[in-house]
Amino acid sequence: MEPGRPHPLATVDLFRGLDTAQLQELERYTRTRAFKAGQTVVEYQDDSHDVFFILSGKLKVTIFSEAGREIAFRELTAGQSFGELSAIDGQPRSANVIALTDATVVLMTASDFMAALKRHPDIAIAVLKKLTLLVRALSERVHEFAEKVEVRICHELLRLARDAMLGTNAARLRPAPKHAEIASRVNTHREAVSRLFSKLARQGIVQRGQGELVIRDVQALAAYARQLHSHG
Amino acid sequence: MEPGRPHPLATVDLFRGLDTAQLQELERYTRTRAFKAGQTVVEYQDDSHDVFFILSGKLKVTIFSEAGREIAFRELTAGQSFGELSAIDGQPRSANVIALTDATVVLMTASDFMAALKRHPDIAIAVLKKLTLLVRALSERVHEFAEKVEVRICHELLRLARDAMLGTNAARLRPAPKHAEIASRVNTHREAVSRLFSKLARQGIVQRGQGELVIRDVQALAAYARQLHSHG
């Protein structure tokens, strides 16, 4: 327990709040693994049940429709974790995870993880918070499908903007998100995104520069969505 | 602690696994409330954060789109609980809950609930399992919106069938679910459901009797959905 040098597991969000002694004890139940860029970490429908904690690198979670179309994804980086769902309910994995860059992860078996939850209520609560967030995000998604395509795209843009604010009413997305990307997340097609962007650009709400997308007026974008939504 | 007479809180699913002494201790943090049929228990966007445990009666959870259209719902009965999300993350309520029948519930403040989670890891794990189930159900929903209307309706039918199986390949839904009901859950219109039912009835897959709906061949229904899905 060296005070100046924090334990490596201290970077894991779920373990925030544990002291070094507790982390050392937890570490006994983990194994470290390295993945090369492009390698698959877990595969959809696998029935492995380990939980993973990312020490370094960047991974990508994807879900494919049965037709093979990519439906949604998010990126994971150091400090984040994944695989809790299968550990908790024993069901097969709900998504693919592949390494985007070389990455180091630490993993724990389902039963060791569940035991850790019992021993350390703070971890359990951290997982609860994580799942709660997920539930709310998913619900939002479900609601959104009641909306028309343009509204959904606007919402997705607003979500992207939220994480890249630049002042209070503007955001810069760099690198520019690919249209096909956005489209697939809200379950529509590239062309729809392209057309909407043109419209928004004409109104000065967004601006496309080299390799970046600037949302000049977040308020106006939200208003645009609201107005589309209400009248039809 | 009378051995023959179980504690009233023992009926609550989340408290499965606690002994009578622990239940008595928990009870000190609860208040009991009675609701009359039709009364609102929690309202969407409220910022109350209590957790509710149903002792008796039937409640209904609904979510409305901003346009006021009912999007989805589920029913809750004795033993189930609700309100955990707001207690865990402190955000406003994610849905409306109204009493369908007269009902008795027990409630706990958010902070008492969180404290209980810390003291009783089994409760925390029960909540984790519940949320995990929810996440999986919601993900399934999100995926489904990539499908065409008919496929979505078939899937909804299959879900209904799952809870009302009659042998291995048939199910009886009684009372018959209303078409408008099913339609709103998969985000479409009464007419679409009506038309699909006619088609399925012509193929002998389902059968409409007085006040009930019989799914004669669940396999065939699943196959029908799969085939629609793959060719277009």
Added chain:
DNA sequence: CCGGTTCTGTGCGCTCGGTCACAAGCGTGC
């Protein structure tokens, strides 16, 4: 700088499915 590849912008036809309209069932209460 050139040739290829991937991404973007836009026009157009066609299909799915949302909407309207109306008739027929069914249940309930009087």
Added chain:
DNA sequence: GCACGCTTGTGACCGAGCGCACAGAACCGG
């Protein structure tokens, strides 16, 4: 039974948005 309301079945219309096609722009690697 009859009248009323709620639910269901079905045809016809029509608009949103998907899919296709193709041209231009941006982004490589060499």
